[in-house]
Amino acid sequence: MAISKDEVKYIANLARLGLTEPEVEHFREQLGDILGYVDKLKKVDVSGMSPMAHVLDIKNIYRPDNISPSIAPEKILKYAPQHEGSFFKVPKVIE
Amino acid sequence: MTNIKYEPVIGLEVHVQLKTKTKAFCGCANEFGSKENTNICPVCLGLPGSLPVLNAQVLVGAARVALALDCTIRHFIKFDRKNYFYPDLPKNFQISQFDMPLSENGHLDIKVDGISPKRIRIKRVHLEEDAGKLMHPEGSISSLVDFNRAGTPLLEIVTEPDIYSPEEAYAYLSDLKLMLQYLDISDCDMEKGSLRCDANISIRPAGETKLGTKAELKNMNSFKAVKAALEYEIKRQAQSLDAGERIVQETRLWDEKKEVTLPMRSKEEAHDYRYFPEPDLPPFTFTDADIEGMRNSLPELPQQRLRRFVENFGLGEKDAAVLIADKELADFFEACVEIYNEPKKISNWISGPVLFNMNSRNSSFGALRLTPGHLTDLICLVEDGTVSNLVGKDILAQMLAAGSAPKDIVREKNLAQVSGADELNEIIEEVIAANKKSVDDYACGKENALMFLVGQVMKRSGGKANPKVARSLLAERLKRT
Amino acid sequence: MKLNFLTAHELLEPPGQGSISSGDIVSDLKGRIESVEPKVKAYARQPFFEKALNQKLEAGWLKGLPVSIKDNICSDGDLTECASRILCGFVAPYDATVVKKLREQGALIFGKTNMDEFAFGSSCENSAFHPTHNPWDLDRVPGGSSGGSAAAVAADEAIMALGSDTGGSIRQPAALCGVVGMKPTYGRVSRYGLIAFASSLDQIGPMTKDVRDNALLLKAIAGHDEKDATSVKTPVPDYLASLEKGVKGMRVGIPKEYFIEGMDPEVREAVNAAKAKLSSLGVKFIEVSLPHTEYAVAVYYIIATAEASSNLARFDGVQYGFRAAVKTDGAEPGLISMYKQTRGQGFGQEAKRRIILGTYVLSSGYYDAYYSRALMVRALIKQDFDKVFNECDLILTPTSPSAAFKIGEKTDDPLSMYLSDIYTISVNLAGLPALSLPCGFTKASLPIGMQILGRPFAEEDIYRLAFAYEQSTHWHKEKPKL
Incomplete structure (x- = not known):
């Protein structure tokens, strides 16, 4: 299955992946090539099947609404590429 | 401000934070106002290797809202990932619900301007997690990120495009907020961001059935701002159409200071969120019995309470509406009725003097610190003639200022009504002596003059004279002249 | 004999009186690593020699045994980089549940092993650090993605190790390096703290020198975890207690779809010989059919890459790890450039390839054709197994179609690399447990592995068969010449 360069660029942009030409x-x-290979799935008879929700038959897994300790911000900020005080810092976001 | 030529069509998307103790998927405290990046853990920071586990209170809370809005609850519920990059979104995907939302197809019956009933259909109610907060310091080339809010449970409530004016939008928001407060599910504080509202709006020539091109409005920080932004947008779109231009589908931000909507500055991309089922959360199920159980445990909702106030207490629709519009006030009213079974009198006191004091102090009802016992005591003092209505209102003001009991105020300030003939006759003689003309007028048959003289007696007694007794004593005395 | 050559159960119960100190084990491991690690390169970075010796151990039945863990498993205060540039400098601020459990039972976290970046690969060549070499032939790959753990165990640079398995990443390197590797039932071992590749397929599992050690390590890490909603409450049996129960009367299925062209004749021969051996021990073999096998690789690469594209979105240079020095060209806002340059420079080729594929199959207009359909075929693959397990207790297959290949041989051909996972992938799609253990050598002295599959939570049965076979062979006693 052939796909175009523009499609690759569109996908790379969605994934925020900088690619060279x-x-x-x-x-x-x-x-x-890979999409050509996976195209074989079109041959499978899936009538009556619904998409698998979970591989095991488990459901309704909750945790109680109880507070557990947070981590000390320094522990993570210490390794942050950039931070200011206790804030993470990123190039300006334009809204 | 309705434009006759065009008809606006509005849909609202409301986000409400649930006030659980902890966040949706981790045990961090769900609280507003903490120091930045202190309510954080590997899960809500989306650190590598962390996994979400759903807070048991979240799904039930959301289902209660959906049931109160008469939505159909799904029996099989799953979460999905909504993928997009934004620095306030720690994992760069949001756990949300896509094709199988918690609930769909409900409605909210609202009263526009407090009077005209209208049904707004609810398209869907679903759960998701909130993002962190971004700060953009003035003049800086950077933005700052605080993840305290990340992972707060968030309910999205989406209407069908059933709203046809900014006034309807305002009424919908007010009534929705009231309902959420009755459910005790959220603080609903727009300033703190626990309730947020986006609007989709298009206009079309009156009589046209096809929808026009819509704009999405964001950044409104109060119900009033929502109304103002919609009013502005109707005008803007109408001017564009009048000028023969086409409306562009876009997101516009409300500028509170300039009172205009402006297109977003960032480049808008095609929305391709690549939703897929969240593999870290196995599905959830509700049985019919679960749903019935939740429905039966719903508290009384505002409209039900209104009907009960009208039917059981004999209140007028308008009076009842005033009471139910503030849950605390309505609760207070009922507590008073428990003590003193005179609902109409209590309602009059609350909608009259109590609300007057509340508004003039610009405070909430809770801040007045009025107890049901104090108010009913006061009403009894007026009803049994101990104090006049007028003095009663005065006492209320003093009660609110000092927080003291009405009987104490009456005793301390010697405010009890004077009904004794001896004391009153003394005052009556003074009044007659000072108002010769009115006495003559009365003698000539001018009945009004008597009312004036009673008024003078009241004034001279400092409001303490019992007006009924004073009137009859005065009439008798005048007959004798 | 140096202690590093012993198994865990030998170290726990040394012949005669007395016990072995964990310091002695660490020091022998250190000696071994200093001599062979420059050739094998099994570790992501230097193990914690000093820290391991000074660490205060919890009292517990694991008595200070050192365990090496894959570089995608978080341990508090340690670099955990998934062999990726984008996680360069990431120090995990918490312990994965498996690490916590190991520490609580007295084990010592010894070091982090090399891997294919983010577990993307079957050769351990896709590491941002260095490729790992197969101890049996240094020109060959150790398999992947848990190639570092496999090589470390095979080269006696580790007593035992943890790997992770998404489509064969424990079993295939175990086969290629001649060690025992178990991918437990999905939900048997907590994934909390395992840096996710594909959430619905990933499992952590033990990689060891023999079957007994494997059962021992699984016993230590298995069990429900309230921090992982996909972990199950099924009680953990004592895997060690049932090892010796024997295999007489066990029914083992041979799926006809697995013995096809493309399988190396030496692999076929070795597996057939193992069948004969097991028959002599009383095992009954029956031919079974798993008709949707040929679609497994396609289903896998859709589901796994889709989930990975989303799981890896968080690596963006905001909170931790690598951030590119941003050159803004004015065409895009600084933030977007930061994202793109960070991810463009931070991810290796295979990671980029999978992110693109995964993003593509989820993107608007393609979801139904690819992802949704793959989930349906996944359900069919699981049904195949459900049916077969009505007829038999276990399934026996080769682990990999061939023994270890040469480093560099398949790097330019991703599709053929993906196809080499053909025997291992279905197990992850169906959530089943499966173990690879040595069953012979090629003429060139490369290990061959066979795979035993079981019903969900039937790890006990798998160990019984594997142990019976291992006791009747000597393959696990062979050591590479290094």
Whole structure:
């Protein structure tokens, strides 16, 4: 199944993945091959099947509404790429 | 401000934070106002390896809201991931519900301007997690992120496009908030962000049935702002259409200071959220019995309470509406009736003097610290003639200022009504002496003059004279002249 | 004999009186690592020699035994980088539940093993640190993605290790390195603290020198965890107690779809010989059919990459790990550039490939054709197993179609690399337990593994069969010449 460079670029943008031009071409080819392979699923008779919700028959797993201790912010801020006081810092968000 | 040429069509999307003790998927405290990044843990930070586990109170709380809105609850519930990148979203996906929301197809019956009934259909009510908070310091090239709010349980309530004016939108929001307060499910405080509202609005020529192109309005921080933004947007879209332009489908932000809506500055992308079932959370189920049990445990809702006040207490619809519009006030009213079975008199006192004091002090009812016992004592003092109505109102003001009991105030300030003939006759003689003209007028048959003279007696007694007794004593005395 | 060559059960119950100190074990491991690690490169970074010796141990039945763990399992205060540049410098601020359990029972966390970046791969070549080499032939791969754990155990650089298995990542390297590896039933072992690849498929499991050690380590890590909603409350049996119950009368299925072309004749021969051996021990073999087997790889690569694309979205340079020095070209806002450059530079080729594939199959217009359909076929694959397990107790298959391949041999051909997971993938899709254990060697002296599959939560039965076979063979006693 052939897919276009623009499709690869659209997907890469959705995934916020910066790709070089050669990478775009490379992944375009490989993605085409893999999608060609997985196309075999179209042959399977899935009538009467519904998408599997969970591999085991478990449901209704809750936790009680009880407070457990939070972690000390320093423990994580210490390794943050950038922070200011106790805030994480990122390039300006434009709304 | 309705434009006759065009008809607006509005749909509202309300987000309500549930006031559970802990967040939706971890044990961090769900509280507003903590120091930044202190209510955090591996789960709500989305740290590698962490996993969500649903808070047991969340699904039940959400289901109660859905049932109060007469929605159909699903028996099989799953969560989905909504994938998009944003720095306030720790995992860069939000746990939400996509194709199988908790509930659908409900409605809320509202009263526009407190009078005209209207049914707003609810499209869906679903659960999701809130994001963190972004700060944009003025002039900085950076934004700052606080994840305290991340993972707070959030209910999304979406209406059908059934709202046709900003006034209806306002009424819907007020009535929805009231219902949520009755359910005791959320603080519903727009300033703190525990209730937020986005609006979709389009306009179309009056009589047209096809919907126009809509704009999505965000960033309104109060119900009034929602109303103002919708009013502005109707005008803006009408001007565009009049000028022969086409409406662009876009998101616009309400600018509170400039009182305009402006398109978002960031580039809007096609929404491709790549929803898929959240694999870390096995599904949830409700049986018919579960749903019936939750329905039966719903508290009385505002409209039900209104009907009961009208039917059981004989209140007028309008008076009842005033009481139920504030849950605390309505609770207080009922506590008073328990003590003193005169619902109408109590209702009059509450909607009159009590609300007057509340409004003039610009305080909430709770802040008045009025107890049912004190108010009913006061009403009894007026009813048995110990004090006049007028003095009663005065005493109320003093009660609220000092928090003291009405009987104490009457005793301390010697405010008991004077009904004794001896004391009153003394005053009557003074009044007659000072108002010769009115006495003559009465003698000539002017009945009104008697009312004036009674008024003078009241004034001279400092309001303490019992007006009924004073009137009859005065009439008798005048006959003798 | 140096202590690092012993198994865990030998170290726990040394012949004669007295016990062995964990310091002695660590020091022998250190000696071994200093001599062979430069050739094998099984670890992600230097193990905790000093820290391990100074660590205050909890009293417990594991008596200070060192356990090596894969670099995608969080341990409090330690670098946990998933062999990826994007997690460079990430120090986990908490213990994974398996780590917590091990510590509570007296084990010592010894070091972090190398892996394919984010567990994406079958060769351990996709590591941002270095490729790991197969101790049996240093020119060959150890398998993956838990190749570091497998190689460390095989080379006696670890007493035992934990790996993770999403589509064969414990069993295939175990087979290629000649060790025992178990992928437990989905939900048997808590995933809390395992950096997720594909949440609905991932399981942590033990990789050990023999079956007894494997049962011992699983016993230590299995059980319900309230922090993992997908972990189950089924009680954990004493896997060690039932090892020796024997296999007489056990019914073992041989799925005809697994013995197909493309299988290395030496692998076929070894598995057939193992069948004969087991028959002699009283096992009854029956041919069974798993008709949807040929779709497993396709289903797997849709579901696994879709989940991975979402799980890996959090690696964005905001809170932790690598952030690119952003060059804003003006075309995009700084934040978007930061995301794209961080992720573009932080992820390796295979990670990017899988993120793109996973994003694609979930994107608007393709969900039904790919993801939704894959979930339906997944249900069919599970049904196949449900039916077969009415006829037999266990299933026997090869673990991998061939023995270890050469480093670099398949790096340019992702599809053929994906196809080498053919025997292991269905197990994850169906949530079943499966174990790989040595069943012979090729003429070139490369280990061959066979796989035993069981019903959900039938790890006990698997261990019984594996132990009976192991007791009647000597494969697990062979050591690579290093």
